[in-house]
Structures are given as C-alpha cells and as structure tokens.
Amino acid sequence: MLSDQIKTKCTLPHSLYRAQQIKDFEGEAAALAGITLYSLMERAGQACYDVFNTHFPDARQVLILSGKGNNGGDGYIFAALAKNAGLSVQLCQMGVPDDLSGDALLACSAWQAKQGVVEGIEQADFEKADIIVDALLGTGLSGALRPEYQRLIYKITASGKPVLSVDLPSGLNADTGAVSDVAVKADATITFVGLKQGLFTGRAIDHCGQIYFSGLGITKQFDSLCSSSVTRISYQDLSDRLTPRSRTSHKGFFGKTLILGGNLGMPGAVRLAGEAALRTGSGLVKVLTRQENQLAVIAGRPELMVADFDLNKIDDSAIRDWATNLVIGPGLGKDNWAKMLLDFVLASDLPTVVDADGLNLLVDKPAWKDTWILTPHPGEAAHLLGCSISKVEDNRFSAVRNLQHSFGGVVILKGAGTLICDGKQTYLANVGNPGMASGGMGDVLSGIIGGLLAQDLNLQQAATLAVCIHGQAADLAAQQDERGLLASDLFPYIRKLVNP
Known part of the structure; x- marks a missing residue:
C-alpha cells in the first residue's frame, strides 16, 4: 500500500526541475529538515518498496540491478526491505562493491550485514525474475552511455520482464527526456525530492510508465530553496x-x-x-x-x-x-x-x-x-x-x-x-x-x-x-x-x- 507521502498521476507536484537543481539543493534541504543524507536514502528505498508492493503485488522473484552511485544505494535499501518481507532477492552490482562510496557504500554494508549477497551483473538471472528493479543510473547519466550499460539495458529489454525504475529509467536524460543510445523502458518509475522535467516530454513518454513521486519528507524545505521555471499544467x-x-x-x-x-x-x-x-x-x-x-x-x-x-x-x-x-x-x-x-x-x-x-x-x-x-x-x-x-x-x-x-x-x-x-x-x-x-x-x-x-x-x-x-x-x-x-x-x- 502506498504511503501518504507518495504521489501518483493525479496528485503529482506542478513544479519541474533540472537534475542539477536537485543535486545542488537536496542536501541543504535535508539539513534544514534535520535529516541525514543516509536517512534520505533509506526513505527513498522505502518509497521504492511501497510502489513495488502497489504496482507489482504478485512479484516474488526480484532482480535488482544496482549502479555505482546513490541510485545503486537506493537499490540496496530496497533489497533489504524485500528480503525481510520474505521475497527472493538477487542483487547484482555494476562493477564491484569496492567501487561504491559514501552513503551507497553504507547501504551496501548494511545489506551484507544481513547476509545479503552481492553478485556481478553477469550473474543476473533475467529468466527467473518476476520483476527487475532498475537502480543503475538515475540522474547520474552524463553524455553517451558506456558500452557495458548499453549491453545491460538491451538485456533488460529482451527479457520482457516488468521494470521498476528508481528515480529515472537508466539511459534517459533527466533534463530533456532524450535517449542518446538506449534506455530502460519501465512499467513504473518512482522519482524523489523534485520532479525531473525530462520525465514528461519527448521520448520519455515511452520509457517511464506510471510515474510516482516522493518528496522524502523535505518537499517544503526544497521548495523554499529552489525555484522552478517549468510548470506542469492540466485542464x-x-x-x-x-x-x-x-x-x-x-x-x-x-x-x-x-x-x-x-x-x-x-x-x-x-x-x-x-x-x-x-x-x-x-x-x-x-x-x-x-x-x-x-x-x-x-x-x-x-x-x-x-x-x-x-x-x-x-x-x-x-x-x-x-x-x-x-x-x-x-x-x-x-x-x-x-x-x-x-x-x-x-x-x-x-x-x-x-x-x-x-x-x-x-x-x-x-x-x-x-x-x-x-x-x-x-x-x-x-x-x-x-x-x-x-x-x-x-x-x-x-x-x-x-x-x-x-x-x-x-x-x-x-x-x-x-x-x-x-x-x-x-x-x-x-x-x-x-x-x-x-x-x-x-x-x-x-x-x-x-x-x-x-x-x-x-x-x-x-x-x-x-x-x-x-x-x-x-x-x-x-x-x-x-x-x-x-x-x-x-x-x-x-x-x-x-x-x-
């Protein structure tokens, strides 16, 4: 069941932001709210898990693909929640855990402390999975996709399995909605702190599926710090x-x-x-x-x-x-x-x-x-x-x-x-x-x-x-x-x- 803080199509905020705006102000907004960045990551993982339960209630075999940044850290938090709920979880890391740093590394360590296994991307069992959680890139994409990410996204698409993307479908430009090479086609996307403007126009329409939003408890503080020049409108x-x-x-x-x-x-x-x-x-x-x-x-x-x-x-x-x-x-x-x-x-x-x-x-x-x-x-x-x-x-x-x-x-x-x-x-x-x-x-x-x-x-x-x-x-x-x-x-x- 969705928490009250998660917004769906009819209740999504009106203001849209560029990825850099969110990067620049989310830390300060969290500090104003008295929340650590790691707590923010925990909230993001929980929001992702809430959407998973609502949008994919019958899924039991979960394949989580985690990247090297904070998006991957959200994947680790989600993995722990899914495992605690008795689901079968396979978590595959792009690169190795040693590539992680900061809060993402803390999330990985917490997962491993609960006997969570970290496997390489090459071990990902697409056939067995009921659902794929895309925690690879989020807003971390800059420029063209590296070949290893392209190959992985092609595999995701070829699997035909439903996908939940964390913050942004990997390969999609958060600011423009453009796809330079290839991008994940998600059935649902949960995005955080501020709505990324690229989610709502151009090719993004074919890649995001149902969009969910969680302000992670810092919406008021973030809005006080950052103004938007793009506004969603409806009849x-x-x-x-x-x-x-x-x-x-x-x-x-x-x-x-x-x-x-x-x-x-x-x-x-x-x-x-x-x-x-x-x-x-x-x-x-x-x-x-x-x-x-x-x-x-x-x-x-x-x-x-x-x-x-x-x-x-x-x-x-x-x-x-x-x-x-x-x-x-x-x-x-x-x-x-x-x-x-x-x-x-x-x-x-x-x-x-x-x-x-x-x-x-x-x-x-x-x-x-x-x-x-x-x-x-x-x-x-x-x-x-x-x-x-x-x-x-x-x-x-x-x-x-x-x-x-x-x-x-x-x-x-x-x-x-x-x-x-x-x-x-x-x-x-x-x-x-x-x-x-x-x-x-x-x-x-x-x-x-x-x-x-x-x-x-x-x-x-x-x-x-x-x-x-x-x-x-x-x-x-x-x-x-x-x-x-x-x-x-x-x-x-x-x-x-x-x-x-």
Whole structure:
C-alpha cells in the first residue's frame, strides 16, 4: 500500500526541475529538515518498496540491478526491505562493491550485514525474475552511455520482464527526456525530492510508465530553496478561467475571430479551425479563403461566415476592423496568395495565432511580435530554427525557448508533452494520445486558441488552456479507441470542456 507521502498521476507536484537543481539543493534541504543524507536514502528505498508492493503485488522473484552511485544505494535499501518481507532477492552490482562510496557504500554494508549477497551483473538471472528493479543510473547519466550499460539495458529489454525504475529509467536524460543510445523502458518509475522535467516530454513518454513521486519528507524545505521555471499544467488547473456567462449576454460580447487560409483544394483545414473557434465560444467566426472553397466551408458548418480575399483589396479596412483576433495557417499553402495573407497579418496588431504554412512562410520572412501565438510541431520548429527535427526533439525545452526568443509572443511546441513558453515561464501539458496523429488536429487547436482569444483571455492564458482543452478532448474521444480518431471527433468534448 502506498504511503501518504507518495504521489501518483493525479496528485503529482506542478513544479519541474533540472537534475542539477536537485543535486545542488537536496542536501541543504535535508539539513534544514534535520535529516541525514543516509536517512534520505533509506526513505527513498522505502518509497521504492511501497510502489513495488502497489504496482507489482504478485512479484516474488526480484532482480535488482544496482549502479555505482546513490541510485545503486537506493537499490540496496530496497533489497533489504524485500528480503525481510520474505521475497527472493538477487542483487547484482555494476562493477564491484569496492567501487561504491559514501552513503551507497553504507547501504551496501548494511545489506551484507544481513547476509545479503552481492553478485556481478553477469550473474543476473533475467529468466527467473518476476520483476527487475532498475537502480543503475538515475540522474547520474552524463553524455553517451558506456558500452557495458548499453549491453545491460538491451538485456533488460529482451527479457520482457516488468521494470521498476528508481528515480529515472537508466539511459534517459533527466533534463530533456532524450535517449542518446538506449534506455530502460519501465512499467513504473518512482522519482524523489523534485520532479525531473525530462520525465514528461519527448521520448520519455515511452520509457517511464506510471510515474510516482516522493518528496522524502523535505518537499517544503526544497521548495523554499529552489525555484522552478517549468510548470506542469492540466485542464483541471486552468478551467476556472471560463466563468459562467451573464444571462444578458449576446454574441457581440464574445469576440470576432477571423481565420485566414484554405488555399485551393484545402477547405477542410479552415472549416475545422472555424468550427473549433465556434465550439470554444467565439461570438462570430469568419473564414477568409479562396472563393472556390466557400461553398465547401459553409455546407459543412453554416454558422461560419465566409469571404474570399481579393489581392487588390488587401488593405480593406472593413476586414481588418471587423475582427478582434486572427488565426492564419490552416490550409494556407505557400503561393503568392498565401504570402499576401501573411503580409496582411504582419501589418496587424490584433492577437494572432500562426500555424502550419503560416509558420513555414515565416522562415523566409522572420518577424518578432508580442501579439501572436506560434504553434509549431517539431518539423515546423526545426524549419524555423534552421536545424534538424532530431535536434529539436533532443532538447524540446531549449527549442521552445529559442523559438520564443527569436519570434516573440508565446510559442507552443506540440508533441508528446506539449511545451508552452511565454519568455518568462515554460509550461508542460501531459495531455493527448497517439490517436491525435491524424490530419486536422493542429487546425482544431488553432481554432480553440482563436476562440479563447476572442473571449478576452491573454496570450498565455489562451495558449495554455487551449492546449489542455485540446488534449483533454482527444483523451475523452479516445476512450472509444485511439486508432481512427478524427479531428472532428473532438468537437462534442470541446463544448463540454469550455463549460466547466
């Protein structure tokens, strides 16, 4: 049974930290709490054992793989607890016990004093084990994995046995969520003191399994010493931004969203963005698109207004003055018509969402605006930054900050563990599912943001809440299965979520 101090998905803290921050302040926090570092290690081992009992209640044969640092020391504490409970425990040490020092060596000595056996990694019996406890590296990874660790992790994966990782799946970067070579794929991960930001974005999503957290009794002291620039957010955290409407409201109270896009052959994108803005609550939504697309747009959603864009009337003030906010990009294309639309947007001071080809066109016409929200996926982010997609994914935190520094406003870097950066703070939303890997999802997100901007939310408020609504709606829609999920399947759930 989990102790009250261990947090699960619904109760995890909001602040996220880099590994160095935890290393720098956990000792001081422990001292303030009157706790020795060895006592902290004992608490970590106990927390790990509590998660083991909850998540793997039927396991009887336990294989513990311990590294040379404090992560390995946690493994020794866990081993003693499991042995005392009557479980069959095999503890295998990377290197030899003489490699250990400090508290890890004390934990090893305590294990041996209770007739605990320490074996070499080559003696690990993967076939016999019911579960593998990964106490190899934790946050101790720096740079590429050494070959002996790579070989061991391949063996862990090949065994097909469930894995509990201590603090961090070995091979995963605690700060970025990147995997340089190979990493353990855990079924559950118990992490300590502060949540590592790399656990929640990028490839980490495939490696951590269920994440548990224990502050080890020093949370208050640690938080007083160390501030975080990355914050986890959820729909539940932000939904109070959508207050009930007055009984005397009318459509003029809730803004006018102008959506620009839908080049030849691409009416669906603006149609989806337009309905998303309506379903989110924008008072009026007008779609500025190719004349050839107008019938397709209004046939699918007659509540949308439509107009074509005459290049000879691009400075038409009636269009510019009508809108309270803009969305450009869905189905935009890259021809002269598309470029003129972008020029129209760049000349405006209205709050603006830029997506899809609107972003791609910015590569050749870079600009800085405080009044826009950019919504790139990793490919578009790489294009904007002039780098490879893999470089973006290797450090999504750095990528989203660099985009914001280069283009201003608020930047949403989409993907597993979506990041939102306003230049001061980075927000991380753990929402969404693989069913969202289908056409039109980004158009719906753009429309949701536009609908929130129309209702007087500021850029940061609209961006963060829109990401959470979008992902939460997709998660609700995916309850009927992920594969085959369509962007339009989100609409009934969006309507519910904007009426908390």
